Amino acid sequence: xxxxxxxxxxxxxxxxxxxxxxxxxxxxxxxxxxxxxxxxxxxxxxxxxxxxxxxxxxxxxxxxxxxxxxxxxxxxxxxxxxxxxxxxxxxxxxxxxxxxxxxxxxxxxxxxxxxxxxxxxxxxxxxxxxxxxxxxxxxxxxxxxxxxxxxxxxxxxxxxxxxxxxxxxxxxxxxxxxxxxxxxxxxxxxxxxxxxxxxxxxxxxxxxxxxxxxxxxxxxxxxxxxxxxxxxxxxxxxxxxxxxxxxxxxxxxxxxxxxxx
Numbered sequence: 001x002x003x004x005x006x007x008x009x010x011x012x013x014x015x016x017x018x019x020x021x022x023x024x025x026x027x028x029x030x031x032x033x034x035x036x037x038x039x040x041x042x043x044x045x046x047x048x049x050x051x052x053x054x055x056x057x058x059x060x061x062x063x064x065x066x067x068x069x070x071x072x073x074x075x076x077x078x079x080x081x082x083x084x085x086x087x088x089x090x091x092x093x094x095x096x097x098x099x100x101x102x103x104x105x106x107x108x109x110x111x112x113x114x115x116x117x118x119x120x121x122x123x124x125x126x127x128x129x130x131x132x133x134x135x136x137x138x139x140x141x142x143x144x145x146x147x148x149x150x151x152x153x154x155x156x157x158x159x160x161x162x163x164x165x166x167x168x169x170x171x172x173x174x175x176x177x178x179x180x181x182x183x184x185x186x187x188x189x190x191x192x193x194x195x196x197x198x199x200x201x202x203x204x205x206x207x208x209x210x211x212x213x214x215x216x217x218x219x220x221x222x223x224x225x226x227x228x229x230x231x232x233x234x235x236x237x238x239x240x241x242x243x244x245x246x247x248x249x250x251x252x253x254x255x256x257x258x259x260x261x
Contacts (some may be wrong), residue, residue, distance in 0.1 A: 009074065010094065012250045013082040021085045021099050023139040023208075023246035029122045031181075031253050033248040034061055034073060035114040036083060037232075038101075038241035041066045044110040046153035050231065051112070053150040056160055057227035059183050061251075067107035073251035080105050085244035087229070092236030101241050105245030109241070114225045115184035116248050117162050119255050120177065127177045132165045132211045139246035140164065142207035142224050146198025147189075149227060159206035159233035160207070161189060161197065162224040165217035174220055183258035190221040199222060207245035 004255040006012040009028040016024075024033055039047050044066075050059040062071045069079040086103065088096040117140070121131045133140045140162045147159040166174045171191055179187035194202055202219060203210045207226055213219075226245050243249065 009250045009252050013074070013148065014075055016084040016099075017081045018080070019099055021247065022165055024084055024136045024248040024250055025118050025121065025140060025246065028029040028250045029062070030255055032061070032073070032253040032258060033116040033118040035116050035228070036079065036241070036243040036249050037112040037114065037228045038079075038109050039112075039237060040108050043154070043237050047112055048153045048227070049152035050149070050155040050228070051114070053152050054227070056186060056189065057149065057223035057225065059185060060112060061115055061183065062113040064146060065127060066110050068196050069105055069111065071113055071251075073113055074249075075255050077249070079111050079249065082246055083243050083249050085247040087242045087244050089232050089237070089240040089242065097244055104241065113249065114228070115258070116225050118186045118248055119184040119220050119258065120181045122255055123177050123181065123259065124132045124174060127173050129166060129170045129174050129177065132214070132217070133209070136211060138211055139208040141205040141209060141211050141244055142226050143194070143197070143199045144206045144230055149231065149235070154237070155231045155235045157227070157234040158215055159189070160224040160227040160230050161221040163202065163205075163211075163219050163221050165211060165213045166220045167214070168216050168218045170219055172219060178222065180260045181255070181258050182260070184255075185223045185225070188220050190220050191218060194219060
């Protein structure tokens with residue numbers, strides 16, 4: 001039986017809370033999706049500064065009070081249970097990928113909600129730009145690059161990008177559409193040869209799935225909210241929780257809120 005993604009954000013979150021663990025691209029189209037990074041309060045300033053210094057890969061949409069698992073982006077949601085899959089990190093090492101982190105949440109944790117490129121996929125489709133990962137039912141392709149982010153306190157690491165194949169004659173449209181949405185990564189950081197970003201093989205993404213190209217497609221790369229996970233691996237905080245790549249928090253906020261005229 002083919003799984004039909006929920007159109008309503010609350011229904012999408014309910015499905016994920018019930019244990020459905022699938023990439024969230026295509027779920028609740030027209031609603032903003034967010035990356036999640038949760039760190040002890042002692043590391044919160046470093047993360048806040050990392051976002052301020054690297055706004056394209058880390059556009060901050062909300063920061064919670066210590067201990068809170070609620071966000072203004074979806075007031076009835078629970079950040080401990082309402083993502084399809086999480087990652088748990090200890091000393092920079094990935095130790096688990098659960099579908100629920102309620103038993104790990106403490107009063108010391110601060111959650112950061114970061115803009116996600118899934119949020120501009122609806123705008124691309126509305127503009128007539130195909131989104132191959134949605135067409136193919138796959139997670140988006142994500143890659144570490146040879147570009148370093150600006151360090152912030154104890155956090156540093158490489159830029160991570162997402163890649164979408166775009167028909168060559170529609171690349172300019174894709175650039176224009178996404179440039180209007182800087183809160184969800186904005187315009188591409190690179191178009192064309194992956195070697196310029198230090199990416200050796202598009203068929204072997206560091207995160208997500210390989211996505212097939214159609215004739216005439218060009219690789220287009222956007223800054224990606226998995227960048228903080230690369231920083232966690234490099235900087236080794238004692239504990240962290242993130243979303244699993246491609247498994248985002250679906251908010252109640254319409255994408256149009258973050259779309260500039």
